[in-house]
Amino acid sequence: MADRALTLAHFFPSFSLGGQQRRLATLVEGLGPRFTHRIYSLDGDLGAASLLDGAVGVRVEPLPIRKTSFLSLSNIARLRKAITQSGADLLCTYNFGSVEAALANRFGPNIAHVHHEDGFGADEASGEIGRRVLARRIALAGAKVTVPSMTLQRIAVDRWRLSEKNVTRITPGIDLPRFQNIARIQRDEIIIGAVGALRAEKNFARLIRCFEMAAADCAARLVIFGDGPERDILERSVAASPMRERIRFAGATQKPELALAEFDIFALTSDTEQTPISLMEAMAAGLPAIATDVGDVRALLGSAAQGNVFAIDDEAGLARRLSELARDERKRREIGALNAETATGFARKPMIDAFKTLYLETAGIR
Secondary structure (H helix, E strand, O other), X not given: OOOOOEEEEEEEOOOOOOHHHHHHHHHHHHHOOOEEEEEEEOOOOOOOHHHHOOOOOXXXXXXXOOOOOOOOHHHHXXXXXXHHHXXXXXXXXXXXXXXXXXXXXXXXXXXXEEEEOOOOOXXXXXXXXXXXXXXXXXXXXXXXXXXXXXXXXXXXXXXXXXXXXXXXXXXXXXXXXXXXXXXXXXXXXXXXXXXXXXXXXXXXXXXXXXXXXXXXXXOEEEEEEOOOOOHHHHHHHHHOOOOHHHEEEEEOOOOHXXXXXXXXXEEEOOOOOOOOXXXXXXXXXXXXXXXXXXXXXXXXXXXXXXXXXXXXXXXXXXXXXXXXXXXXXXXXXXXXXXXXXXXXXXXXXXXXXXXXXXXHHHOOOO
8 A cells, every 4th residue: 555646635615726726736746646636626616727737646627516605415415425436545625615525524435534724714704603613623523634824723723622633733835946036027116016816805905995095105006916706896996096007906827926026015914814825925035025913924924023014903004014115125125135034944845744744644654
């Protein structure tokens, strides 16, 4: 058994472009040919499949299930069948959107299971829904659970009451050279930028409001890379903004390093995060970063968090800081250099090694 390929069945709520999907692409490359992967998208979106172009031993397919307010017995039956037919040695599920697959496995095939919990959507950002806590408690009781942050590790043990020995924190890693070696695009104007899926919990509307306040005192532009369900709402908001000529939606990108090359300041204004990869990449690129005080953001930034991390309701403070940095090149360079130094600790090899160990040990292979 030690010499044969280990098959992993991955059940994603959506396989659209995002941090989880980008991490899996990194893992597929790093884990190598001993691991094969079957990836299922539970909303049918395969937008991130292009991240795996050329990868050997990978199959990505839609498995759309009925969207319900909570759990569906018909969904669970369908997922149990898919898990069984996958022939997988290990089940990998992702966030609450795949909890039905976790339940289907627990009361069906019951193969070894690793659940990846990376954070909350808009419906849980301001406080977890009680029945979801209970569902996690039941569905994940026999699983190994991996989380990216200290914040989520505490929640998994204290609130979901999962066994501490079954919860493993694995800090995300990034391809450092990819971001450290980018050539900056020189412009006469300051670009404030953001990268991320346009979803409610990312709260790009907050960033737009803060930019509108900041832009009254400085000559700057706002560029947002990403796509998602909130795009139409955000574009309508910008169309009515007095700063509409200075705000641009650049669409989704599979090369975030090129997006970051356009920026002078990186901004993250989410309602909820854990260990945001976009922030880690911006730091590696040597950008000063301004962020809301969510998840492990303050810990990630280290000493550069001072004066650059704000409560989610302190939009005036965030806007004021955007304006200050837009007008102070020396300060931007100073904070950017500090971030770049901190980011040298974000290498991806420790992350790959940790996931490899977790997968093999969970599957019963030493």
